[in-house]
Amino acid sequence: MRLRFGLLLLxxxxxxxxAAPWIAAWLxxxxxxxxxxxxxxxxxxxxxxxxxxxxxxxxxxxxxGARVSLAVGVATAVAATVIGTGxxxxxxxxxxxxxxxxxxxxxxxxxxxxLPVLVVLAAADTGRIGLPRGEAASDIIRxxxxxxxxxxxxxxxxxxxxxxxxxxxxxxxxxxALGASELRVLLRHVLPNIAGxxxxxxxxxxxxxxxxxSTLSFLGLGIAPPAASWGNMLxxxxxxxxxxxxxxxxxxxxxxxxxAGCTLVADGLRR
Amino acid sequence: xxxxxAGRLVQIAVTLALLSFxxxxxxxxxxxxxxxxxxxGDPRLTAEDAARLRALHGLDQPLLTRYLAWAAALLxxxxxxxxxxxxxxxxxxxxxLVSTLxxxxxxxxxxxxxxxxxxxxxxxxxxxxxxxxxxxxxxQSAPSFWLGILLIIxxxxxxxxxxxxxxxxxxGWEALRFLVLPVATLAMANLAAYARHSAAELTQVLRAPxxxxxxxxxxxxxxLLLRHAAPNAAVPVLQxxxxxxxxxxxxxxxTETLFARPGMGKLIYDAVMGNDTNLAxxxxxxxxxxxxxxxxxxxxxxxxxDPRLA
Numbered sequence: 078m079r080l081r082f083g084l085l086l087l088x089x090x091x092x093x094x095x096a097a098p099w100i101a102a103w104l105x106x107x108x109x110x111x112x113x114x115x116x117x118x119x120x121x122x123x124x125x126x127x128x129x130x131x132x133x134x135x136x137x138x139x140x141x142g143a144r145v146s147l148a149v150g151v152a153t154a155v156a157a158t159v160i161g162t163g164x165x166x167x168x169x170x171x172x173x174x175x176x177x178x179x180x181x182x183x184x185x186x187x188x189x190x191x192l193p194v195l196v197v198l199a200a201a202d203t204g205r206i207g208l209p210r211g212e213a214a215s216d217i218i219r220x221x222x223x224x225x226x227x228x229x230x231x232x233x234x235x236x237x238x239x240x241x242x243x244x245x246x247x248x249x250x251x252x253x254a255l256g257a258s259e260l261r262v263l264l265r266h267v268l269p270n271i272a273g274x275x276x277x278x279x280x281x282x283x284x285x286x287x288x289x290x291s292t293l294s295f296l297g298l299g300i301a302p303p304a305a306s307w308g309n310m311l312x313x314x315x316x317x318x319x320x321x322x323x324x325x326x327x328x329x330x331x332x333x334x335x336x337a338g339c340t341l342v343a344d345g346l347r348r
Numbered sequence: 349x350x351x352x353x354a355g356r357l358v359q360i361a362v363t364l365a366l367l368s369f370x371x372x373x374x375x376x377x378x379x380x381x382x383x384x385x386x387x388x389g390d391p392r393l394t395a396e397d398a399a400r401l402r403a404l405h406g407l408d409q410p411l412l413t414r415y416l417a418w419a420a421a422l423l424x425x426x427x428x429x430x431x432x433x434x435x436x437x438x439x440x441x442x443x444x445l446v447s448t449l450x451x452x453x454x455x456x457x458x459x460x461x462x463x464x465x466x467x468x469x470x471x472x473x474x475x476x477x478x479x480x481x482x483x484x485x486x487x488q489s490a491p492s493f494w495l496g497i498l499l500i501i502x503x504x505x506x507x508x509x510x511x512x513x514x515x516x517x518x519x520g521w522e523a524l525r526f527l528v529l530p531v532a533t534l535a536m537a538n539l540a541a542y543a544r545h546s547a548a549e550l551t552q553v554l555r556a557p558x559x560x561x562x563x564x565x566x567x568x569x570x571x572l573l574l575r576h577a578a579p580n581a582a583v584p585v586l587q588x589x590x591x592x593x594x595x596x597x598x599x600x601x602x603t604e605t606l607f608a609r610p611g612m613g614k615l616i617y618d619a620v621m622g623n624d625t626n627l628a629x630x631x632x633x634x635x636x637x638x639x640x641x642x643x644x645x646x647x648x649x650x651x652x653x654d655p656r657l658a
Binding site: 181187196291 | 359504
């Protein structure tokens with residue numbers, strides 16, 4: 078029930094994001110072209126959700142934002158899951174000092190206030206290490222890299238705990254007795270059996286990444302305009318609370334839908 | 349207990365050392381140094397002046413040397429100066445920390461009160477559980493800056509009851525009015541965790557045999573909840589408080605920036621935006637230290653409540 082509702086929410090957003098170019102062509106509008114004579118238009122047949130402070134169509138920018146925000150969420154989750162699972166498996170398999178060091182590192186990361194650290198990280202100049210600033214693609218890569226720094230921790234802890242219990246099972250001992258290599262034991266016997274907890278952690282990572290990306294973009298440290306992201310659509314909504322309060326409604330609802338969708342999926346997987 | 353405390357304090361020190369090192373190196377990658385900014389501000393400065401100033405402030409040294417000198421000064425209690433505010437960092441941070449702790453304290457109190465009530469309600473009245481669950485999921489999923497903007501639109505712009513941002517010149521009732529919207533924003537984002545965990549925990553505790561026994565003795569439902577069930581559910585709730593300390597501080601950064609309320613979060617944000625490296629780093633380390641100490645306090649609280657953990 079929860080799983081289905083969550084998937085439905087995410088599916089709607091993803092479908093909207095994928096269909097964005099066709100919807101733009103169908104409406105005959107460009108989500109990036111300013112139209113200063115048509116600022117803050119109310120919703121109409123041509124602009125279903127009205128226009129923003131530069132006269133751009135809000136619906137189309139929401140759909141463009143869905144592409145960016147979902148891409149950041151999924152890419153972060155993939156990176157964090159791969160790194161986190163690797164570290165979790167390594168810690169559970171090696172044990173001892175390796176386990177202790179990795180898990181203390183995870184504890185330390187978990188204890189830190191993530192957002193202030195992310196804000197400082199996001200301001201570091203990636204231009205000097207070869208990533209140009211200000212282009213949408215490089216912004217996305219930069220944000221995914223920053224969010225992965227914190228994202229792996231949750232996955233690593235969950236996968237380590239699950240792997241520890243699986244490694245003590247009889248079928249693992251049987252596989253070892255049959256002469257399976259350690260790598261084969263980990264990849265063929267342990268990994269498939271800890272896929273459940275990892276999937277839950279991944280779903281929660283998507284939710285966290287979407288929230289964090291929108292927050293950084295809102296603060297002006299994430300995806301920079303003219304590229305659309307739900308967070309940067311809200312960036313100047315605060316200055317418009319007196320003149321155009323309705324501008325603030327839609328992007329926030331989109332974030333809410335996406336994050337609630339991921340949370341529901343994680344909840345559904347857990348039951 | 350002493351060993352545990354010592355171990356945790358060492359861990360905090362190591363984390364801070366690693367964090368400061370990583371951040372110092374990364375900020376070294378930030379565009380421009382203070383001398384570049386001085387050059388931009390004063391056209392009469394020559395290239396020789398710039399080189400002389402860089403040498404004077406040690407900016408011509410390698411990054412590692414600079415880090416060690418800076419960290420040594422921090423350990424001696426010399427926090428240096430803020431370029432942005434042209435004041436000693438120690439003087440700026442004091443009032444900001446107090447303001448943030450007031451905000452955080454109020455937000456924790458409000459979100460624990462409402463969250464625990466929601467949790468208790470859904471544990472005692474299963475029919476109410478889906479509603480409490482929905483509220484918790486919504487609170488957890490809505491971005492707090494958006495909730496803040498909505499609150500400003502409703503209570504500051506439309507109704508005009510409360511100020512949209514800033515802080516009062518003096519204390520008293522006026523200061524409280526400025527606190528309402530930021531605290532509400534922060535509490536809404538954090539009460540979800542309290543509600544979900546206390547509901548799950550209380551539901552489980554209420555199934556325990558001793559609860560049935562107490563009920564059979566004719567103990568009133570309210571007394572059952574407060575006297576018999578709540579203390580047993582308190583430990584996991586403190587655990588949530590410990591785990592949530594970091595996100596609470598992150599929320600403070602958002603609310604302070606959104607409501608233009610002076611505090612540590614806004615200080616870090618302004619320092620980062622204004623290229624004020626020293627202030628940003630010192631403030632970040634202090635916030636991290638306070639967060640980790642709060643987590644430690646919540647952990648110790650759990651052990652004090654439940655002797656089985658100690």
